[in-house]
Amino acid sequence: MNFAPDTAAEAFRAEVRAFLREHLPPEMAARTLRGYHASRDDMLGWTRILHARGWSAPHWPREHGGPGWSPLQRHLFEEECALAGAPPTCASALMLVAPVIYSFGTAAQIERYLPPILRGDTWWGQGFSEPNAGSDLASLKTRAVRDGDHYIVNGQKTWTTEGHYADWLFCLVRTDTESKPQRGISFLLIDARSPGVTLRPIISIDGAHSLNEVFFDDVWVPVDQRVGDEGQGWQCAKFLLDNERAFSAEVPRNKRMLARLKALAATLAPDAAFARRIAEVEAELAALEMLTLRALAEQGNERATAWPAGSILHVLGSELQQKIGALQVQALAERGIVDYPEDAPAGTLPGPEQAPGITADFLYRRAVTIYGGSNEIQRNLIARHWLGA
Numbered sequence: 222m223n224f225a226p227d228t229a230a231e232a233f234r235a236e237v238r239a240f241l242r243e244h245l246p247p248e249m250a251a252r253t254l255r256g257y258h259a260s261r262d263d264m265l266g267w268t269r270i271l272h273a274r275g276w277s278a279p280h281w282p283r284e285h286g287g288p289g290w291s292p293l294q295r296h297l298f299e300e301e302c303a304l305a306g307a308p309p310t311c312a313s314a315l316m317l318v319a320p321v322i323y324s325f326g327t328a329a330q331i332e333r334y335l336p337p338i339l340r341g342d343t344w345w346g347q348g349f350s351e352p353n354a355g356s357d358l359a360s361l362k363t364r365a366v367r368d369g370d371h372y373i374v375n376g377q378k379t380w381t382t383e384g385h386y387a388d389w390l391f392c393l394v395r396t397d398t399e400s401k402p403q404r405g406i407s408f409l410l411i412d413a414r415s416p417g418v419t420l421r422p423i424i425s426i427d428g429a430h431s432l433n434e435v436f437f438d439d440v441w442v443p444v445d446q447r448v449g450d451e452g453q454g455w456q457c458a459k460f461l462l463d464n465e466r467a468f469s470a471e472v473p474r475n476k477r478m479l480a481r482l483k484a485l486a487a488t489l490a491p492d493a494a495f496a497r498r499i500a501e502v503e504a505e506l507a508a509l510e511m512l513t514l515r516a517l518a519e520q521g522n523e524r525a526t527a528w529p530a531g532s533i534l535h536v537l538g539s540e541l542q543q544k545i546g547a548l549q550v551q552a553l554a555e556r557g558i559v560d561y562p563e564d565a566p567a568g569t570l571p572g573p574e575q576a577p578g579i580t581a582d583f584l585y586r587r588a589v590t591i592y593g594g595s596n597e598i599q600r601n602l603i604a605r606h607w608l609g610a
């Protein structure tokens with residue numbers, strides 16, 4: 222790997238920075254930097270701004286509307302967006318379901334679903350997990366029974382992130398109960414407003430509503446909303462989950478969190494022991510960034526398969542978020558237990574200006590070592606890959 226400064230990469234970074242300075246609305250950035258869950262309006266609004274520049278789908282191939290960036294350019298783009306306070310876009314649409322649609326879907330599905338995602342017009346929720354099917358996803362029970370040119374869907378999904386924002390849900394459903402569990406699963410796109418779809422909020426430990434249970438009671442879904450063949454859902458899901466885990470170190474988010482920690486620490490009396498702990502997480506983050514850049518440099522070549530990069534980066538990146546979050550709360554001292562309501566007017570809350578949102582984010586980040594495949598599962602995958610366990 223070559224560590225020499227790359228002038229083309231720096232020119233690209235400067236272009237992204239200039240774009241962010243000009244186009245990221247400051248009030249949107251201020252809301253994002255506080256660390257509460259972003260609103261649908263901010264996330265889709267930002268997608269529309271990016272779309273106007275042709276940048277809303279950094280990971281898509283050019284033929285479907287992506288900008289044709291290299292993995293390094295995507296990394297730099299995400300880093301600059303995170304540091305500037307750009308809200309997230311709809312990852313479940315842009316990063317998860319869209320690649321499944323353009324890899325396994327029909328021309329008609331590509332034409333129907335991708336343009337609205339690219340423009341930031343539709344929100345998608347991921348309907349995979351069920352009350353008794355998380356790590357063991359293949360045991361899912363939501364049933365889809367064929368009736369002419371429709372499926373009739375019955376069952377329940379859970380933990381559906383931002384499901385209450387969703388126009389569409391992409392779901393794994395069981396279409397065959399006779400064959401091996403993995404073979405009986407299909408991948409359906411379900412209009413979230415179909416009769417028979419009901420959502421119930423799950424309020425998470427941070428007091429926010431971003432998660433949902435979703436119930437399907439005799440929901441009619443046209444067969445042309447199935448992606449891939451009947452029984453090919455597991456293949457689509459594996460492809461999607463590999464994308465979800467790949468390069469998921471969240472270096473940009475970790476950098477944003479570290480910057481906030483340092484800003485917070487600067488409001489405290491000097492404390493050498495605390496400064497050393499900040500230096501430790503900063504060193505960990507620098508190492509994680511190097512590992513991420515290595516994985517990016519290897520993407521697409523044979524060496525990429527030589528180590529389980531996605532699992533390793535997921536474990537390291539998620540645990541680092543929790544460590545930095547814990548230091549942020551520690552820096553708040555007794556203010557760490559204050560409830561900072563998200564909608565409180567600026568200047569009315571106690572503590573330093575960085576305080577609102579920190580404890581809520583710290584609490585929510587308990588989940589980063591669970592979603593997308595828990596860290597215990599990732600460690601199993603690493604052990605299997607390297608130790609043949």
Ligand SMILES: Cc1cc2nc3c(=O)[nH]c(=O)nc-3n(C[C@H](O)[C@H](O)[C@H](O)COP(=O)(O)OP(=O)(O)OC[C@H]3O[C@@H](n4cnc5c(N)ncnc54)[C@H](O)[C@@H]3O)c2cc1C
Pocket residue numbers: 346347348349350352353354355356357379380381382383432588591592593594595596597598601
């Ligand atoms: C905040 C959040 C957002 C989420 N968003 C979505 C979403 O949008 N859509 C969606 O479909 N799902 C979503 N999920 C669900 C997520 O994918 C599951 O929670 C996750 O896969 C774990 O499954 P589970 O909760 O059923 O736990 P379980 O699978 O029951 O696991 C319980 C515990 O046992 C451990 N464990 C299980 N099996 C093994 C094993 N073989 N070896 C060692 N340890 C094991 C796990 O690591 C975990 O600690 C979300 C979850 C969270 C917390």
